[in-house]
Amino acid sequence: MRRASEELTDYPPPGMEMRLIQRFVEMKGRRILELGCGYGRLTREFAPLASTVVAVEPDRAKIALARRRAAAEGIDNVSFRVGSAERLRVGGAPFDVALFSWSL
């Protein structure tokens, strides 16, 4: 049962997706590209493990919220960007892991 302070969400409980992902790939120390990060719900779970993260989302308002929430949690290794997988333009080093989080 949800506590009153929790948001109503149709996503899995915290930690479930990370446990499943890490059955296949270690996220610790990796450079990660997240496509369709939404408001950064899952981003904030794996960012503390990752070396760096680029999180992309087409919805500008969601990116703004993602930035605020990540900053509020002291997460400083994520670059949130407005964009889509189909028109992806990300410079810098290639990524170890690309993640489509409910977005393919």
Added chain:
Amino acid sequence: MVHALERARQHLVPGGVLVCIQPRRIKRPFIAITAPGQRQPVGALVNPVFEPLISAAEAAIQAVVQEQQFALIGKTHRQFRVRLAGPSELRRYLHLGLLPSRFPAGGRQLLQAQWRSRPAGARIEVTEFLAVIALRSTSVLA
């Protein structure tokens, strides 16, 4: 969707891993009324708009594997349950997504009838199903 996977691959190191989290195609969200020691099934929801997109995503993944752009590392499935206070919260829940699931014909009436005769402490339970698919980028150029 194939294009999106191809674009992602272009940004991966050789042998990099691509992970897709998505709803499980063959399992629809399921509604039940639960109370301590009881579980009364109501039925599955449908989503005629979203379901073809899930199928298309799986087809895109199969296509890039067949083209040897990626190799399948593995798949796993899980379910999770959300318990809601009642029909109005269920309505809010179903509209969280852009393409909300809905009851099939007669399903909402069935829920309302069952909810009217609910046991003390009852909740509406939604069971959701997810799939995680992991692929490894190959060195073969498409």
